Amino acid sequence: MAFDSVTNAKDFAKKKKANRSAKLKQCKLDARRHQWLSQVNNQERKDQVDVSGGIQVSPTHGRNERDRVVKISEMNSGNGEHDGSVQHYSDSDSSSHSRISHSCSVGGSHFSGTSFTGSGGSSRSSSSSGRSVSGIMSEEEDDDNNDDDDGCVDDWEAVADAMAASDAKQQQEQNKPFQESPSEHENVNKLNCPPEFPNSQLLEVDIPKPKAENRKAWRPDDAFRPQSLPTLLKQHSFPIKLERHSGSGGVTCAIGISTQSSCPICCEDLDFTDSSFLPCYCGFRLCLFCHKRILEEDGRCPGCRKKYEHDGITCEGNGNFAEGSSPYRFARSYSMITKS
Amino acid sequence: MKSSSTGGVGRSWQSTATVSCSGKRIQKEMRELNLEAPPHSSAGPKGDNLYHWVATLIAPQGTPYQGGIFFLDIAFPVDYPFRPPQVLFKTRIFHCNVDSAGNVALDILKDGWSPALTISKLLLALTSLLSNPDPYKPLVPGIAHLYLEDKAKHNELAAEWTRRFAR
Known part of the structure; x- marks a missing residue:
């Protein structure tokens, strides 16, 4: 001292x-x-x-x-x-x-x-x-x-x-x-x-x-x-993804990554969030922006033309989309799909 | 914003974003159509406007329309993949699902549209519509009635219209 x-x-x-x-x-x-x-x-x-x-x-x-x-x-x-x-x-x-x-x-x-x-x-x-x-x-x-x-x-x-x-x-x-x-x-x-x-x-x-x-x-x-x-790679993406990493586990994420590189609707590149996002059982993938847009209109999956499942979850997320909480909700609904 | 079919005019930030989004999608479809067009059909922009296309259908063999070349106008809405394109037959055709103004009654052009559909698939569907008219959802009830009652007569008239208008 x-x-x-x-x-x-x-x-x-x-x-x-x-x-x-x-x-x-x-x-x-x-x-x-x-x-x-x-x-x-x-x-x-x-x-x-x-x-x-x-x-x-x-x-x-x-x-x-x-x-x-x-x-x-x-x-x-x-x-x-x-x-x-x-x-x-x-x-x-x-x-x-x-x-x-x-x-x-x-x-x-x-x-x-x-x-x-x-x-x-x-x-x-x-x-x-x-x-x-x-x-x-x-x-x-x-x-x-x-x-x-x-x-x-x-x-x-x-x-x-x-x-x-x-x-x-x-x-x-x-x-x-x-x-x-x-x-x-x-x-x-x-x-x-x-x-x-x-x-x-x-x-x-x-x-x-x-x-x-x-x-x-x-x-x-x-x-x-x-x-x-956080490493630089993680910083590139949204912070929500970190949550998902720890939340739903790496296994579901690994399954969720598709080979698809661009959204079939808007032709924009899919980032990690998008490519691990599976909104419908039919397997049709699209980016979160297009998904949100479709939910605002008729809410049917472009791939199978059925109403999107998990309507309660997605609609709830849709309401406060601007706060960034809905992608997390999507992730959760998605992880439910892969587990079942 | 949604009602205007010819795009390119961005009034607000929202609509500008939509235009660029649909533009990218349309350009991609154009590239793919140039690479491999569906059989007996072709499509491309009419002029400078990416949102206004012209398509041609060569009627498949074995139909009363065979030998005919049908021109279509395709107008993309500014929010294109989310709204169906508007298709108009520019060539007169004797078909129960195509009226005299050229409007087409096809479910995928109305409620059955999906953003996952492309112009290529649309042309395929239209070619299929020439082979298999749907008399139960007619746009011209007279032709549909004739198709159901007297198919031979219907086919004869269709072939004659094709000779007159589509060659």
Whole structure:
């Protein structure tokens, strides 16, 4: 813990300078928030990092005392969070992982199963996920803050100096991000730069680095890539498909893929959803757009001219088609066909 | 939107999408017809308009219409595969299912239409209609009556009309 606080203080000083050069913007802060969220998952990992980072001891005594308090309070809250917020992280994983640094690779492997099924909802709204996730966090943090209010106040002031950029959004979530910020800075800096760098160099070199790191998307072969990240292939298609993978199982999907490459009605290419979609017992396949259109009109299968079965299901799906829920329903009706 | 048979005019986003959809389908059918047309028939766009075709039927042997070449107009609706094309006999024919204006009474051109049907299949059905008139769903009841009562007379008249109009 002693090493911890020392390096923290150094990082604070660095951050301060960087902020004075006005390079921290709101987008960066958002990225940080994601990292903070993931940070709690990785409390244990921090100790290892500290060992390697302990070389760069350059104490700034003024801050040392304060940081120690911060650290302790952080550890307290961190331990408390571990129990309560595990489920929450599994949900936020899929949406926030692109910004998270290495710490997520540990968390990701933990929760890969749950986040996979949960990704249908969260990845759909991934663009706004930062806000929603942080909203959830602040709710959770209310409970935690009751325990360690004292540490929190000190913490808030210390980091407010360092961050220098304050806006209304941050004010709302002040408790949460600032509580965990020290460990975040520490991790980013240490992982990004080799420890043998002189301190003066660190100042100039590694401050912009986190920025670039945060903006970079995960590559599929990245060693630190969270396992919960969907692969690129899956991202091409709708998130609903992920749901189906886990929902109806791979067997039915494998059966459902036809050799047909284009819709016989509109001659457009069939994608995976379409080619695994079997609306009628007669085996006539068509794309979901044409199927929807036919349902709106006479609702008969073009192949056998019979009324489409599962009328209740398909019509119900037809009503809220715009919300994207009906393909899932179709998939379910289809899986019923193959099983029977 | 659905009533206008000649396509190509997109008034709203919806109708533009439909036009391009039907256009792709019609172009594909055109390619396939060029590759292999059904026997005794051919079809293709009349001019620049993809939605207005001309088709020819060569009446099969063994029917009173044999030796005749019948021209048809095919008009695709803008929402084509979902609505049947409109077929009109441009050549006069003595047939109980084709009236003097050239309208054809064929179930697949009305309620029996399926989006899975193509012009190629339609031409096959029309050729079959020449071989086997359906007097029980007539468009010209007189000819249907004659077909049921006196088939020889019917065939004789049909052959004569074919000689007069379809050669």
